[in-house]
Amino acid sequence: MTSKMNILLSAYACRPNAGSELGTGWNWAVHLAETGSIVHVLTAGRNREATEAYQREHPSSELHFHFIDVPFLHPMESGFWHYLLWQWMALRRAKILSKSVAFDVVQHVSYGSVHLPTPLWRLGLPTVFGPVGGGQTTPPSLLPYFGEEAYIERGRTGITKLLPRLLPYRKAIQRMSVVLAANRDTFELVKQAGCQRVELLCDTGLRMDFSSASPRQFSGSEPVRLLWVGRFMPRKGVELAFDALQQARSNIHLTLVGSGPEEAALHRMIAKRGLEDRVFWAGKRLPWLEVREAYLNHDALLFTSLRDSFGSQILEAMSVGLPVIALNLGGAEDFLPPLAGIKIDIGSTAAETVDRLSSALNRFASMTIEERNAMSEEAWRKSRNFAWPVRAAFALGLFKEILHQNSNA
Secondary structure: OOOOOEEEEEEOOOOOOOOHHHHHHHHHHHHHHOOOOEEEEEEEHHHHHHHHHHHHHOOOOOEEEEEEOOOOOOOOOOOHHHHHHHHHHHHHHHHHHOOOOOOOEEEEEEOOEOOOOOHHHHHOOOEEEEEEEOOOOOOHHHHHHHHHHHHHHHHHHHHHHHHHHOHHHHHHHHOOOEEEEOOHHHHHHHHHOOOOOEEEOOOOOEOOOOOOOOOOOOOOOOOEEEEEEOOOOHHHOHHHHHHHHHHOOOOEEEEEEOOOOOHHHHHHHHHHOOOOOOEEEOOOOOOHHHHHHHHHOOOEEEEOOOOOOOOHHHHHHHHOOOOEEEEOOHHHHHHOOHHHEEEEOOOOOHHHHHHHHHHHHHHHHOOOHHHHHHHHHHHHHHHHHHEHHHHHHHHHHHHHHHHHHHHHO
16 A cells, blocks of 8 residues: 555545535545545546536645546436446446556445445455445335325335345445445445445534534524425425424424425415414525524524435534434434434324424423523534544544455455
């Protein structure tokens, strides 16, 4: 191994100044390079323009991008088939690169889904798969919130549970040096598939420029203002939030920040429950600085995803000292500190979960200023553990450990 580690990073979604999956890929690339490693990034061709513009303003000798287009498909296409074909094109490009670059390790970070393992293990190099999620499934009692799409969600659950028994899947998973699982459900899935080493690592990192300089200091102002951030789609559970709010105290209000395919139904959901005076909708996806301002101007984040690896909203809220009220599912179960908010166990029926969530809202509303400040302190302090430089340092240590073990094998 050379003095500087050569890392091959697979990041299908990777773009500067972006959020969600695109931002995750980008932050892995940038922060691994900041450790002093040489990072070669395989990414989709549609990320070329934004990335090259960034590189012209921020040149780096440690960071190299390789843009891969899929033949016969438009560069701006996305979706399952584009991603699947891209992965094999990425393997082809990686084999060519390996002739001129002595890579020490491979890491795949995007897409962060356990369902489609990277084929880059075929390079014969130590391969770290993840962080990846997707092993989590929706509790059966909450499937009614999917409406007509419940059968699709049941199908996804069936496929997910079948994966560990599929021989091609088992072969791929067992070739990974380490799988970084974004939640306990994914951890158990890859263990069942025969992976020898699995570690928990949240799939979301903290941009320190988003974080506040100190925790919150609450006042006793009324009403209690909750914030919900996300896409309006069934699995995000916005209708569950409305059901709980309807049963909760009338001094609890809710602000929605987001957009999505369920916008047309949103107003009907609100009107049906008589919540017109208690629910405010921003009506669009806001720029991240405006979303940050929304976090700073509310009392708690309400996170109701029925199936999520973790949820960047939780970490964003924690980073500015905002307590979180969330379902005890997926990554929230594993990574939301118990004293940083309230986690609600899922009931045996949807009605039972609604009762528990509305009780949690009432409990938060009745908390003293001191109790809310203590939650804010815990959330803000623990969010530092998710900072991107910390995550990159962890990955670098893991790479060195793997290489050391291989050299002594």
